[in-house]
Amino acid sequence: MKTSTSLTALALAGATALALAVPTLAPRLVNQFAPAVASGHTAPWTTQGSWSGDTTTNSGDNSTSTTATTSTTNPTAQQSKGIVLITTQTTSGQAAGTGMVLTSDGQILTNYHVVNGSTAVEVEVVDTQKTYQATVVGHDATRDVALLQLKNASGLVTITPDNDHVALGQHLTAVGNASGGGELVAASGTVTGLNQQVTVNSETGGSETLTGVIETNAGAVPGDSGGPMFDPEGEVLGMTTAGSTQVTASPRNGRNTSASASTTVSYAVPISDALAVINQMRTGKDSGTVQVGPKAYLGITVADTSSLVVASVVSGGPAATAGLSVGATITAVNGVAVSSHDALSAQLATLDPGAKVAVAWRDASGTKHTSTVTLGASPIN
Known part of the structure; x- marks a missing residue:
């Protein structure tokens, strides 16, 4: 059986x-x-x-x-x-x-x-x-x-x-x-x-x-x-x-x-x-x-939920304003390392729209960047 x-x-x-x-x-x-x-x-x-x-x-x-x-x-x-x-x-x-x-x-x-x-x-x-x-x-x-x-x-x-x-x-x-x-x-x-x-x-x-x-x-x-x-x-x-x-x-x-x-x-x-x-x-x-x-909003999509490679960036959104572009890999938020969608979501869930956070990433060429991002209010529940 x-x-x-x-x-x-x-x-x-x-x-x-x-x-x-x-x-x-x-x-x-x-x-x-x-x-x-x-x-x-x-x-x-x-x-x-x-x-x-x-x-x-x-x-x-x-x-x-x-x-x-x-x-x-x-x-x-x-x-x-x-x-x-x-x-x-x-x-x-x-x-x-x-x-x-x-x-x-x-x-x-x-x-x-x-x-x-x-x-x-x-x-x-x-x-x-x-x-x-x-x-x-x-x-x-x-x-x-x-x-x-x-x-x-x-x-x-x-x-x-x-x-x-x-x-x-x-x-x-x-x-x-x-x-x-x-x-x-x-x-x-x-x-x-x-x-x-x-x-x-x-x-x-x-x-x-x-x-x-x-x-x-x-x-x-x-x-x-x-x-x-x-x-x-x-x-x-x-x-x-x-x-x-x-x-x-x-x-x-x-x-x-x-x-x-x-x-x-x-x-x-x-x-x-x-x-x-x-x-x-x-x-x-x-x-x-x-x-x-509303949730805090970064304004990106990722290519795969098991990684943080940016697939798209909302024009005029918080991430775009900070300089993130397609192909970048987000590595940390406020000094806390993140390597997956769940980890990034958990970190951002502790923050409110309007909060200023330090986001670290590597661009497509491997160059490291850090920028202060002012989070928006998410249009998604």
Whole structure:
């Protein structure tokens, strides 16, 4: 019997949006469903996303059976209230995911990987079928949480967060924009683990570790990222963020033909954890891994995410003004050596637009340069 497992984040979204903004690291934003195998990691679920990974590395409290076949149905009218469908534009196409209404004037909770790398965000409120443009107020990449604000929204129905203790074996229903189909689908399941730690692949070849997440056997799929996991009372106990699919194939009657079964493990950020991050964003101030407002912007693209050879420079952008040109290799920022897209992104993520930084590079001929660059505000979320 052959078993394979693929793990990803649950949003269908566009590929890494390096264009124009080096700091944009699009973990769990992917453009196809084809799995990008990366043993030992889970991947997030977005609608142009893929499940990636052969196995998941996770740990936590009281984990029970991790996979179970689940069925999907249409959500109830109550489960559709306060839920939104998210479509984003990226430099490589469109992406899709799910979100939840927090306030009547249009504050929306979703996963950061749903909007990471986007240049525009459109939100449809399911119960009214009205569509709004949205801005990203803030994000926390390490906890995969983002806050959106709809433009000119009012009178929206909101979700009800669960204030009770989540228990092993508790029944739940994951609801989301499954496969980016433009309508909500519900998948039932139970809580199979608490306080889990899961490693998630990033689009740029790196990885991130999500801690304290809830493990379930609900059959969430790409596109469900950012959507709710409801308890039996209709309250939201968590936000779907990542998952894995396991396909088991066995020979049939000793012949080469086979039968297969698919099961799913899905993970959710506890709603209390997500709302704690949102409350920090509402203060308007950065704190720890919470960033409010646009990212810092260098204004280049790199040829390969595993190196820092400049592929293009935005005319009039910060890098161009400092003298960087195509073919240059960035080597350090503020004296800290960088050799990959992830490393540069991590360094720039600590900085705000308007900050002055020392950037070191080698030009195409090998000559070394250092210049002070005033970072701009990224047009990419």
